Amino acid sequence: MQHILLYIDPGSGSYLIQMIIAGILGVAFFFKNIVFAVKHFFHRIFGRKS
């Protein structure tokens, strides 16, 4: 079993993992915000009509 000890230099293992994960999250949250903004936009338009 691989087990990385705590209190290690984060560069030795979880650094790369966190870089990759945070990178993917950056993209994911970026698109999520766009979707949210678009939904919000339409909601405002339809909200006014009704």
Next chain:
Amino acid sequence: MDTFQQHPSSYRDPSGFVFSKNGILYRQVNQVFKKDFDLFVNSGLYQNLVAQKLVIPHQLLNENLTDSPEWYITLQPELLPFISYPYEWCFDMLKEAALLTLQIAKEAMNFGLMLRDASAYNIQMYKGRMVLIDSLSFEIYDETKPWIAYRQFCEHFFAPLALVHYLKQPLQNLFIAYPNGIPLNIVSAAIPFKSKLSLHSYLHLHLQKSIEKKQNVENKNSRPFSKQRMKNLLQSFEEGIKSFSFSQSTQWSDYYKEANLRGDYVSLKKQFISEWLSKLNFNTVFDAGANDGEFSELTATKSTYVISTDLDHGAITKLYHRVQQTNISNIYPLIMDLANPSPAIGVNNTERTSFLARCKVDVALALALIHHLALTNNIPFDKIAEMFSNITRYLIIEFVAENDEKIKLMTLHKKNLLTGYSLESFLTAFKNYFSLLDTKEIGDSGRTLFLMKKLNT
């Protein structure tokens, strides 16, 4: 009596340690941690967290109580009446502890600090809510570095919560086998395929595991991390954890409804217990087999704290929510199998003490419990009496006679279980450890309440 005792679980961290001296608990901060600790206090983060009741308050003492050359300052934290561990918590308690850890990490970033630990053992229940108890968990935040506690957070919070969420089984006991957190490869292998369709579970459990497998190579081309990336990580954990849930209907959910049908059974029981309690001098209570805490509540207003345990995850979850929603903040709802109470675990088996070593009270309630221990678990009365005598000074215990309907049901196919199960043998065994102070028949239910006092106290 000038010596101090270092706390057995406080050995990991070179920046300080917890110790007790003359019965008082202190935390020493070492010189090496001076800059980080000063910022924690002077930046306003400590005040902010205390005001929000997210961290345990402490007093600063400018006195080197350990005569250690590394000493910088001494803290005297507010004393926690009772310590519990994640393997005794229901899902919602661990979830709240996880969200608290994330909230504190986010607050810390605003003050130029960061959480460097994300251990579930650093969170304790205090006055009805989860709080951080380790004031040395904060270091000066370097935006170019990723989260040093990332993996620990995954193993202590994200992975165990995901496991329970996806498998829909109470698995808090896994913490006993893996006190440093549940290994990701186990969780990743156990949870179903659909977990890969959730962004957060995929990234923090599956992807992390596969990256880890591939690389033992050091990452040399290190681009700096950033504050935004850190915020993304924390937000992802938060979204993931908020989406996790686990509710198990308790097998006792209808217990009181049904019990109430038995005439005045419950109300009489409450009346007798209240009468006895009004005559006893006590501070602490253990409600064994508490169900959702109806009788714990009865004693809570009269005591410093009540430890309420039950085997049933659903019942303890219900009680935990009741504690959160009401003013009764001195009840500790814990999942516990009294046929196998939490053992002492960790380094030298002293790091986390056993449940029976922690549970020392003035009054213990064992209501409608004896038949479960004696019949379901086959524990002889003598051993049950011995257990309670190690826990409590006064014992209020209900005996359920062998002709009770519940017992008939339990022994339908195992009649021989009843051999040795009688009021006489019950009393004979308990009289070896307790003296009998009072007896009350609970109406015509066929059940009897006993008030006992431990011998030689």
